Amino acid sequence: xxxxxxxxxxxxxxxxxxxxxxxxxxxxxxxxxxxxxxxxxxxxxxxxxxxxxxxxxxxxxxxxxxxxxxxxxxxxxxxxxxxxxxxxxxxxxxxxxxxxxxxxxxxxxxxxxxxxxxxxxxxxxxxxxxxxxxxxxxxxxxxxxxxxxxxxxxxxxxxxxxxxxxxxxxxxxxxxxxxxxxxxxxxxxxxxxxxxxxxxxxxxxxxxxxxxxxxxxxxxxxxxxxxxxxxxxxxxxxxxxxxxxxxxxxxxxxxxxxxxxxxxxxxxxxxxxxxxxxxxxxxxxxxxxxxx
Amino acid sequence: xxxxxxxxxxxxxxxxxxxxxxxxxxxxxxxxxxxxxxxxxxxxxxxxxxxxxxxxxxxxxxxxxxxxxxxxxxxxxxxxxxxxxxxxxxxxxxxxxxxxxxxxxxxxxxxxxxxxxxxxxxxxxxxxxxxxxxxxxxxxxxxxxxxxxxxxxxxxxxxxxxxxxxxxxxxxxxxxxxxxxxxxxxxxxxxxxxxxxxxxxxxxxxxxxxxxxxxxxxxxxxxxxxxxxxxxxxxxxxxxxxxxxxxxxxxxxxxxxxxxxxxxxxxxxxxxxxxxxxxxxxxxxxxxxxxxxxxxxxxxxxxxxxxxxxxxxxxxxxxxxxxxxxxxxxxxxxxxxxxxxxxxxxxxxx
Amino acid sequence: xxxxxxxxxxxxxxxxxxxxxxxxxxxxxxxxxxxxxxxxxxxxxxxxxxxxxxxxxxxxxxxxxxxxxxxxxxxxxxxxxxxxxxxxxxxxxxxxxxxxxxxxxxxxxxxxxxxxxxxxxxxxxxxxxxxxxxxxxxxxxxxxxxxxxxxxxxxxxxxxxxxxxxxxxxxxxxxxxxxxxxxxxxxxxxxxxxxxxxxxxxxxxxxxxxxxxxxxxxxxxxxxxxxxxxxxxxxxxxxxxxxxxxxxxxxxxx
Numbered sequence: 001x002x003x004x005x006x007x008x009x010x011x012x013x014x015x016x017x018x019x020x021x022x023x024x025x026x027x028x029x030x031x032x033x034x035x036x037x038x039x040x041x042x043x044x045x046x047x048x049x050x051x052x053x054x055x056x057x058x059x060x061x062x063x064x065x066x067x068x069x070x071x072x073x074x075x076x077x078x079x080x081x082x083x084x085x086x087x088x089x090x091x092x093x094x095x096x097x098x099x100x101x102x103x104x105x106x107x108x109x110x111x112x113x114x115x116x117x118x119x120x121x122x123x124x125x126x127x128x129x130x131x132x133x134x135x136x137x138x139x140x141x142x143x144x145x146x147x148x149x150x151x152x153x154x155x156x157x158x159x160x161x162x163x164x165x166x167x168x169x170x171x172x173x174x175x176x177x178x179x180x181x182x183x184x185x186x187x188x189x190x191x192x193x194x195x196x197x198x199x200x201x202x203x204x205x206x207x208x209x210x211x212x213x214x215x216x217x218x219x220x221x222x223x224x225x226x227x228x229x230x231x232x233x234x235x236x237x238x239x240x241x242x243x244x245x246x247x248x249x250x251x252x253x254x255x256x257x258x259x260x261x262x263x264x265x266x267x268x269x270x271x272x273x274x275x276x277x278x279x280x281x282x283x284x285x286x287x288x289x290x291x292x
Numbered sequence: 293x294x295x296x297x298x299x300x301x302x303x304x305x306x307x308x309x310x311x312x313x314x315x316x317x318x319x320x321x322x323x324x325x326x327x328x329x330x331x332x333x334x335x336x337x338x339x340x341x342x343x344x345x346x347x348x349x350x351x352x353x354x355x356x357x358x359x360x361x362x363x364x365x366x367x368x369x370x371x372x373x374x375x376x377x378x379x380x381x382x383x384x385x386x387x388x389x390x391x392x393x394x395x396x397x398x399x400x401x402x403x404x405x406x407x408x409x410x411x412x413x414x415x416x417x418x419x420x421x422x423x424x425x426x427x428x429x430x431x432x433x434x435x436x437x438x439x440x441x442x443x444x445x446x447x448x449x450x451x452x453x454x455x456x457x458x459x460x461x462x463x464x465x466x467x468x469x470x471x472x473x474x475x476x477x478x479x480x481x482x483x484x485x486x487x488x489x490x491x492x493x494x495x496x497x498x499x500x501x502x503x504x505x506x507x508x509x510x511x512x513x514x515x516x517x518x519x520x521x522x523x524x525x526x527x528x529x530x531x532x533x534x535x536x537x538x539x540x541x542x543x544x545x546x547x548x549x550x551x552x553x554x555x556x557x558x559x560x561x562x563x564x565x566x567x568x569x570x571x572x573x574x575x576x577x578x579x580x581x582x583x584x585x586x587x588x589x590x591x592x593x594x595x596x597x598x599x600x601x602x603x604x605x606x607x608x609x610x611x612x613x614x615x616x617x618x619x620x621x622x623x624x625x626x627x628x629x630x631x632x633x634x635x636x637x638x639x640x641x642x
Numbered sequence: 643x644x645x646x647x648x649x650x651x652x653x654x655x656x657x658x659x660x661x662x663x664x665x666x667x668x669x670x671x672x673x674x675x676x677x678x679x680x681x682x683x684x685x686x687x688x689x690x691x692x693x694x695x696x697x698x699x700x701x702x703x704x705x706x707x708x709x710x711x712x713x714x715x716x717x718x719x720x721x722x723x724x725x726x727x728x729x730x731x732x733x734x735x736x737x738x739x740x741x742x743x744x745x746x747x748x749x750x751x752x753x754x755x756x757x758x759x760x761x762x763x764x765x766x767x768x769x770x771x772x773x774x775x776x777x778x779x780x781x782x783x784x785x786x787x788x789x790x791x792x793x794x795x796x797x798x799x800x801x802x803x804x805x806x807x808x809x810x811x812x813x814x815x816x817x818x819x820x821x822x823x824x825x826x827x828x829x830x831x832x833x834x835x836x837x838x839x840x841x842x843x844x845x846x847x848x849x850x851x852x853x854x855x856x857x858x859x860x861x862x863x864x865x866x867x868x869x870x871x872x873x874x875x876x877x878x879x880x881x882x883x884x885x886x887x888x889x890x891x892x893x894x895x896x
Contacts, residue, residue: 035412097350102587105535109579224419227415231412231416235408262427266420
């Protein structure tokens with residue numbers, strides 16, 4: 001039984017981190033109708049940045065986020081300006097998938113050239129030590145990571161609901177032409193949203209890098225999980241992404257602990273397939289109208 | 293009209309001849325190896341285009357069918373008494389069939405969603421396949437499977453593979469062309485333009501999409517089988533390779549998505565390039581970067597691809613000035629456009 | 643004269659907006675009926691409900707006495723109700739002829755279509771061509787529909803809903819955004835088809851057009867039908883003016 005609970009707790013903790021990264025992805029879609037396939041490789045990039053800061057400059061991983069997050073924010077803005085803005089108007093969402101996939105490959109290529117294909121992992125005292133609480137082992141990194149993810153998600157939530165900029169985002173999310181009509185610079189909102197959506201990968205990337213050995217190729221696995229999560233939650237729904245992330249990770253960790261780590265990943269995708277067969281729009285997505 | 297009508301079949305016949313003669317003229321195994329891979333990719337991108345280009349739904353997980361075909365071949369080939377030789381080629385259609393059957397449930401799940409979600413689902417399902425192949429015993433897990441290679445003389449070893457692959461390509465092109473000219477193809481194109489309206493007019497949208505999806509999986513499965521036999525070993529990460537999906541998509545976009553000849557052009561130009569990049573040490577590490585950049589350039593700058601762009605150019609040149617009739621008045625009762633007759637040729641609309 | 647279409651007590655809300663409010667309407671066989679009203683009165687929504695593009699939980703729609711409430715659009719089309727859209731919905735990358743052929747295909751079995759080449763559709767092509775000639779765009783038969791002008795697209799849309807030989811046509815703003823000579827041409831075609839026995843329900847803002855061809859008019863306001871009668875009767879009715887301008891105590895009808 002303890003194994004089961006341990007799995008559940010691990011799932012919640014790691015789920016929160018995935019929730020953060022998925023929230024970024026779904027926010028981008030909600031505001032821009034763009035699916036950012038490069039989100040996975042950005043996580044890996046962020047992990048490498050944390051690595052460089054730690055290994056070459058001795059910067060603590062958590063402190064390093066103060067640098068990597070703005071860096072990734074700027075990267076997001078650059079990508080938006082260079083590629084997303086130039087997307088053709090027709091089939092924009094589908095095209096965005098192809099374009100961001102291409103960007104992901106380029107980034108992966110650059111990382112391969114710089115860092116090679118060997119696996120790396122981030123180090124810190126909190127990676128190897130755990131809290132021993134009520135008979136469960138909670139690695140500090142999970143706990144801190146979860147805490148950080150929750151803080152950031154709360155920050156995003158506050159921004160969305162308490163600031164004027166956040167209102168602009170929500171307006172653009174719900175009705176872009178109307179938002180334009182009331183004077184919101186929708187394009188600028190979009191660019192900044194993209195930046196924010198990418199910036200969250202900095203935090204996620206650090207935790208990911210500290211808990212898993214990674215190399216440039218790790219982006220694929222990440223993006224397939226993130227995509228599964230956002231689709232499961234319903235594209236564009238932040239609440240959905242969070243619920244889906246935590247649920248999926250919980251299921252996966254339980255399966256890994258109780259049954260076998262090999263099959264836990266399969267369960268992840270299988271769950272997606274099952275849910276979509278029953279509810280194609282995801283948990284919180286809008287159902288398709290006939291008039292489309 | 294009859295003279296213009298002969299140009300196209302004439303070119304095709306010539307191209308066919310060139311393909312058939314190729315391994316005899318360029319008999320160096322390096323070239324024929326590249327040629328076999330090129331044919332495999334050309335087949336795959338043509339089949340993929342038969343669904344993606346005509347329906348407007350872009351699947352990025354068809355590598356799942358390539359891998360299914362490859363593994364079907366490899367798993368059956370594990371039985372010793374089958375030996376190795378020409379007979380093994382008989383397993384190829386079977387592999388294609390298995391891929392097609394597998395495509396049915398995949399299609400049923402994936403096609404329930406909207407276009408952009410569809411792309412993502414196909415990616416997720418693809419990774420599911422990769423995971424299963426890596427973990428399952430019968431597929432040899434992460435070490436993959438070996439396929440006994442035939443004992444043909446080294447100098448002409450590649451040739452049987454070449455001709456089988458060529459045959460497969462011809463099959464795929466014939467299928468693509470037939471669909472394009474059929475009523476079925478028309479329905480797919482209508483779905484591409486306005487699915488809801490097509491449904492409202494009575495097109496059986498669900499069945500049409502699923503059929504096209506399954507049809508597209510079969511040649512790709514067969515291509516996977518050819519690959520398995522040719523290479524002699526099947527590793528999950530090579531036959532379930534996300535770059536395969538991107539390559540065939542890129543080839544189709546590059547040449548012209550939705551046209552019959554576009555993907556062929558894309559394949560024949562890009563695959564040798566890909567082979568060169570993979571094996572050339574000086575630029576080997578930059579392979580991913582170069583590939584990604586090409587992709588970006590094509591998507592952003594040449595969204596229609598080569599074939600339609602060229603075809604539009606030729607069309608405009610032929611009709612003298614720009615487009616057909618001016619708005620409103622002129623069209624009714626046809627001051628019409630005498631030029632309309634010139635441009636018209638069913639099957640060339642991109 | 644029997645009622646071809648009967649709409650009774652239909653209500654439809656989108657979130658907080660009540661688009662249709664116990665709306666009732668009758669279309670008599672063989673007439674050209676008009677549906678007018680200020681913007682936002684629910685005309686297009688009513689069309690959508692009648693043709694299956696929107697579902698309703700309240701009210702019924704009957705065609706020739708049988709209920710077609712919440713039937714799917716393709717079933718409605720097959721039963722003999724054709725419908726055009728305000729923003730023309732054609733297939734831009736297909737030629738005009740091919741657009742027509744999509745509408746004809748519903749007559750055959752699905753599997754058959756896989757093997758039928760476009761070339762073998764002789765009689766259907768002929769009929770399609772006939773209709774293209776009827777509306778006047780036959781010369782554009784082999785042009786991609788996307789290059790057609792707005793007015794030409796409306797004619798194409800009319801042509802292809804005619805392909806199925808419907809008993810009744812619902813036209814959503816057929817004269818909208820179209821030049822005057824084309825409007826006359828359109829009116830002429832409607833009269834011709836009506837003489838052949840087809841029934842029409844036309845939504846329009848162009849009063850001249852509507853007064854010219856309609857046998858009866860129904861005025862909608864705020865989701866309900868408020869007045870029905872001949873064009874002359876409707877013109878004289880003070881309620882209609884109120885609806886368009888908004889009464890003194892009501893908010894401006896948008």
